[in-house]
Amino acid sequence: EIVLTQSPGTLSLSPGERATLSCRASQSVSSSYLAWYQQKPGQAPRLLIYGASSRATGIPDRFSGSGSGTDFTLTISRLEPEDFAVYYCQQYGSSPEYTFGQGTKLEIK
Amino acid sequence: QITLKESGPTLVKPTQTLTLTCTFSGFSLSTSGVGVGWIRQPPGKALEWLALIYWDDDKRYSPSLKSRLTITKDTSKNQVVLTMTNMDPVDTATYYCAHQGPVANWFDPWGQGTLVTVSS
Numbered sequence: 350e351i352v353l354t355q356s357p358g359t360l361s362l363s364p365g366e367r368a369t370l371s372c373r374a375s376q377s378v379s380s381s382y383l384a385w386y387q388q389k390p391g392q393a394p395r396l397l398i399y400g401a402s403s404r405a406t407g408i409p410d411r412f413s414g415s416g417s418g419t420d421f422t423l424t425i426s427r428l429e430p431e432d433f434a435v436y437y438c439q440q441y442g443s444s445p446e447y448t449f450g451q452g453t454k455l456e457i458k
Numbered sequence: 459q460i461t462l463k464e465s466g467p468t469l470v471k472p473t474q475t476l477t478l479t480c481t482f483s484g485f486s487l488s489t490s491g492v493g494v495g496w497i498r499q500p501p502g503k504a505l506e507w508l509a510l511i512y513w514d515d516d517k518r519y520s521p522s523l524k525s526r527l528t529i530t531k532d533t534s535k536n537q538v539v540l541t542m543t544n545m546d547p548v549d550t551a552t553y554y555c556a557h558q559g560p561v562a563n564w565f566d567p568w569g570q571g572t573l574v575t576v577s578s
Contacts, residue, residue, distance in 0.1 A: 350521075384564035386505075393554055394505065396566035405566060437505055441563035445520045447495070447507035 351376050351442045353450035361458040368425040370453045372438035377418045382441035385414055385423045388452075389434045397436075398423065425455075433457050460484035462494070462555050462569035469575050470545050476574060480538040480555030487513055487533050491560025494538040496529065498551040499571075506551075510558065511538055545576045 352375040362368055372383070380401040386394035396405040398414035401421055411426040425432055438450040466478035480494060487494060495510040509529040510518045519527050528541045538555060552573045556565035 382563050393568035393571050394565075395568070396564055399562070399564045399566075439505075439564065445507060445522070446510065446518050447497075447563075449497075449505040449507065451504045 350445060351378060351440055351448055353438050353440055353448055355436075355438060355450035355453045357453060358451075359454045359456060361456050362428055363458045364428050364430055366428050368423075368428055368432070368455055370423040370425075370436055370455070372416075372421040372423070372450050374419045374421070374440060376442075378421075378440045378442065380417050383414075383416070383421050384439045384441075386437045386439065387432075387434050388437065394437060428455075430457075460557050460567055462557060462567065464553060464555050464569045464572040466553075466572055466574065468573060469577065471578050472546055472576060474545050476540075476542045476545050476549070478540045478542075478553055478555075478572065478574075480540070480569060482536050482538070482555075482557065482569075485557060487511075487531050487536070487538070489513055489560070491562075493558035494531070495556050495558055495565055496538075496540045496553060497556060497565065497568075498549075498553045500548075500551040503551075508542075508553075509540060547576045550574065550576045 354373045356371045383401040385398040388394045402414045413424045435452045435454050437452050462482040493512040496508040511529045526543045531538045552571040554571045556568040
């Protein structure tokens with residue numbers, strides 16, 4: 350089973366700052382199989398990034414994804430008030446096919 | 459526009475069987491490559507994938523829960539049903555269904571989720 354470890358657990362930043370969120374896999378993950386989601390309180394997760402670096406439809410270009418192998422990064426270039434939420438990475442592999450990281454909470458400083 | 463909505467009981471007793479229905483629109487589960495998955499989230503905790511059913515009735519389950527889960531589809535009704543047997547208080551969670559497109563290995567979009575509490 351591939352375990353995804355996200356860091357930091359909580360990130361405190363101010364609007365306008367740059368956010369860098371990490372997702373580390375216990376085994377190599379194909380870049381094609383890495384996705385990021387945003388979840389706000391009381392809402393379902395929303396797809397942000399798929400294939401490690403492709404933005405989903407309607408996602409602002411301040412969100413970008415990068416990485417390969419075991420290390421992946423979600424970057425938010427300039428934080429907007431609506432970006433403060435919990436972010437999850439997800440990988441597709443084998444047995445179980447899908448695993449999620451434990452999440453990074455991005456909070457207002 | 460693709461939408462999904464979960465329905466089912468909000469409260470189940472320990473040892474009972476949970477049956478959840480995902481009713482969707484905007485796509486057909488008879489289209490090649492399409493799938494519908496179930497993911498849950500205990501209060502304040504992370505997401506956990508449970509099961510996925512594909513257009514061709516191929517079914518995948520989380521190994522840790524496989525013995526308790528059954529996923530089925532009714533293409534004519536645009537519904538996917540998940541059953542989970544022998545419910546326990548640790549199964550208390552919000553249960554989401556989500557769309558998976560052709561050649562995709564991510565979930566988009568998701569339903570609003572339904573909170574299921576397991577308590578006597």
